Amino acid sequence: MSANDRRPVGSPQSQTYDSAFLKACRREAVPHTPVWFMRQAGRSLPEYLKVREGIPMLDSCMRPELVTEITLQPVRRHGVDAAIFFSDIVVPLKAIGIDLDIKPGVGPVIAEPIRTRADLARLRDLTPEDVTYVTEAIGMLTRELGSTPLIGFAGAPFTLASYLVEGGPSRNHEHTKALMYGDPQLWADLLDRLAEITGAFLKVQIEAGASAVQLFDSWVGAIAPADYTRSVMPASAKVFDAVASYGVPRIHFGVGTGELLGLMGEAGADVVGVDWRVPLDEAARRVGPGKALQGNLDPAVLFSTPDAVMAKTDEVLDAAAGLEGHIFNLGHGVLPTTDPDALTRLTDYVHTRTAAR
Numbered sequence: 001m002s003a004n005d006r007r008p009v010g011s012p013q014s015q016t017y018d019s020a021f022l023k024a025c026r027r028e029a030v031p032h033t034p035v036w037f038m039r040q041a042g043r044s045l046p047e048y049l050k051v052r053e054g055i056p057m058l059d060s061c062m063r064p065e066l067v068t069e070i071t072l073q074p075v076r077r078h079g080v081d082a083a084i085f086f087s088d089i090v091v092p093l094k095a096i097g098i099d100l101d102i103k104p105g106v107g108p109v110i111a112e113p114i115r116t117r118a119d120l121a122r123l124r125d126l127t128p129e130d131v132t133y134v135t136e137a138i139g140m141l142t143r144e145l146g147s148t149p150l151i152g153f154a155g156a157p158f159t160l161a162s163y164l165v166e167g168g169p170s171r172n173h174e175h176t177k178a179l180m181y182g183d184p185q186l187w188a189d190l191l192d193r194l195a196e197i198t199g200a201f202l203k204v205q206i207e208a209g210a211s212a213v214q215l216f217d218s219w220v221g222a223i224a225p226a227d228y229t230r231s232v233m234p235a236s237a238k239v240f241d242a243v244a245s246y247g248v249p250r251i252h253f254g255v256g257t258g259e260l261l262g263l264m265g266e267a268g269a270d271v272v273g274v275d276w277r278v279p280l281d282e283a284a285r286r287v288g289p290g291k292a293l294q295g296n297l298d299p300a301v302l303f304s305t306p307d308a309v310m311a312k313t314d315e316v317l318d319a320a321a322g323l324e325g326h327i328f329n330l331g332h333g334v335l336p337t338t339d340p341d342a343l344t345r346l347t348d349y350v351h352t353r354t355a356a357r
């Protein structure tokens, strides 16, 4: 029997329960503000580029030893308070047989976009057998990580639908919105299918040992609040409901979502991720009581001088001073050409500045 079998995730007996990260998610007192970075594993790290050499992105997600190594790299280097599982939001779609690839410098590209009712049949249920490499990698990882929590993740139904309907990355989401407004029933059915798949994918990660999960609705900032409530929120709420009984914190993040922060909390999140456009004290007013916040240093700030980084970090920490729970992060993912030393310095700075309080 492994440690995971005896000490279930989410319970006070789990090895990660008393970590600063999980305490902040639960809005309990912390020894220091916990830090992790979206996209902390990846191209900013030379050791990542080295192990990925000659291995296509999606292939790398299916090799448990490689996933374990890549996930651990930023934890070792920066001393962050949590690891995020190395994978991609399109991995579950690939696992159920959707023909897609991740093109370097472009992102996910879908061979045949999904736009009709007949296309929906291609989105079959995801079972744990489809992603045994995920279960295996998380088992290896949680053994290596010990008391450091592992964050599992998935793409939210809207963001996944955007890739599937457009066929790839999109600035304006025109085909996606055409479907959402033009055939609301097909849209609702598509998002509901994606919610089932996403819920199943998160369950696999939690059952394998993930201590928290983050739902990335990266592109939902393109949607107005009324449309979000009507056409997006029911599916995201279904995903959060699917994993509610595990008792692990659920984080909800999107870019440009200032007008949606309250609704994204209401969808069922315990922690709301905030990009850099809304200060955290204002975000707290929008989200309301009972939720922790995560964020929100502009990732581009890391290209500035160390003094400027510290000054902008102080602004984030000052705005966060009155929050019920705060997890320090960037407002979006680490940019690929970021100096990794700037991330290590930032981690140390947040730890030191918040330890004395």
Ligand SMILES: Cc1c2[nH]c(c1CCC(=O)O)Cc1[nH]c(c(CCC(=O)O)c1C)Cc1[nH]c(c(CCC(=O)O)c1C)Cc1[nH]c(c(C)c1CCC(=O)O)C2
Binding pocket: 037, 038, 039, 040, 041, 042, 043, 057, 084, 085, 086, 087, 088, 089, 090, 102, 103, 104, 105, 106, 107, 108, 153, 216, 218, 333
């Ligand atoms: C929208 C989205 C995607 N993937 C993801 C999102 C949501 C987060 C966000 O909003 O940024 C999520 C994601 N993708 C990846 C992770 C790994 C874990 C981590 O954060 O450290 C996570 C959490 C690895 C990856 N996913 C990808 C890379 C780069 C590929 C490479 O290193 O070869 C990595 C490390 C590819 C990818 N996959 C996607 C994009 C836009 C890209 C970048 C394309 C490019 O610029 O090359 C889709």
